[in-house]
Amino acid sequence: MNYLSAFIFTGITCFLAQLILDNTKLTPGHVTSIFTMLGALFGFLGLYDKFISFAGAGATTIISNFGYSLYKGAYLGFQEQGIIGLFSGLLTKGSCAIASVVVFSFVFVMIFKPRD
Amino acid sequence: MNLDEYKKIVDQLTPKENKSKNALIAFFVGGAVGVFAEIIVTVLMHCFGVSRTESYLWTCVIVIFISCLSTALGFFDNLVTKAKAGLIIPTTGFAHSITSAALDYKRDGLITGIGANVFKLAGSVIIYGILSAFFFAILGVIFYG
Numbered sequence: 001m002n003y004l005s006a007f008i009f010t011g012i013t014c015f016l017a018q019l020i021l022d023n024t025k026l027t028p029g030h031v032t033s034i035f036t037m038l039g040a041l042f043g044f045l046g047l048y049d050k051f052i053s054f055a056g057a058g059a060t061t062i063i064s065n066f067g068y069s070l071y072k073g074a075y076l077g078f079q080e081q082g083i084i085g086l087f088s089g090l091l092t093k094g095s096c097a098i099a100s101v102v103v104f105s106f107v108f109v110m111i112f113k114p115r116d
Numbered sequence: 117m118n119l120d121e122y123k124k125i126v127d128q129l130t131p132k133e134n135k136s137k138n139a140l141i142a143f144f145v146g147g148a149v150g151v152f153a154e155i156i157v158t159v160l161m162h163c164f165g166v167s168r169t170e171s172y173l174w175t176c177v178i179v180i181f182i183s184c185l186s187t188a189l190g191f192f193d194n195l196v197t198k199a200k201a202g203l204i205i206p207t208t209g210f211a212h213s214i215t216s217a218a219l220d221y222k223r224d225g226l227i228t229g230i231g232a233n234v235f236k237l238a239g240s241v242i243i244y245g246i247l248s249a250f251f252f253a254i255l256g257v258i259f260y261g
Contacts (some may be wrong), residue, residue, distance in 0.1 A: 013205055078257050105214045
């Protein structure tokens with residue numbers, strides 16, 4: 001059952017993104033930025049927690065989860081440390097994606113040669 | 117030949133993208149990525165005893181690992197062109213943009229090439245993610261306390 005809801009949630013998100021890509025002049029860069037900001041917005045509205053409990057990893061694998069985790073980090077940072085927590089907590093949860101992308105891409109680019 | 121005729125011929129010859137087909141492909145590929153991530157979570161939870169929240173982080177890292185590796189090996193570009201949003205919206209698109217930028221600028225050196233250009237495409241995601249998260253967090257603090 002979890003697999004089905006993950007399939008439907010991620011599928012519909014990508015479906016909507018593809019509709020935006022095909023019917024407007026926005027580039028993939030625009031669309032990913034918009035979806036990241038929507039993730040932060042849905043996190044603020046409290047909807048993203050429901051998405052995650054509904055679709056599980058389906059909701060945490062899309063780029064919107066990055067915006068959501070940034071929001072969550074800043075919000076929880078404020079709860080713990082006050083105003084400075086907004087700044088110091090912001091990247092704590094989203095750090096996983098940035099750090100792993102930088103490490104893996106650098107290592108693999110050093111190992112493999114670019115084609116043509 | 118006047119301008120109208122010319123436009124007609126251009127319209128006829130421009131290959132039309134099948135929008136509904138594109139959207140369906142994006143739906144199924146995106147869904148498959150979601151199911152794949154959910155399978156990793158299940159395996160981690162049952163075979164390695166990782167907690168649910170931690171397994172989401174592991175899944176994120178594993179998906180990024182796979183897409184960085186396959187981009188560096190050179191066959192991920194074709195997949196992204198075919199599946200479009202199906203692979204752009206999952207974290208795979210984020211990893212793909214960074215790795216392909218690093219590959220493209222590798223010959224310009226470590227600092228002026230890779231270092232300066234890696235976040236060329238993904239930078240907008242990080243910048244606007246941070247900005248929106250910051251302002252929504254302030255709103256969240258005001259509304260929820």
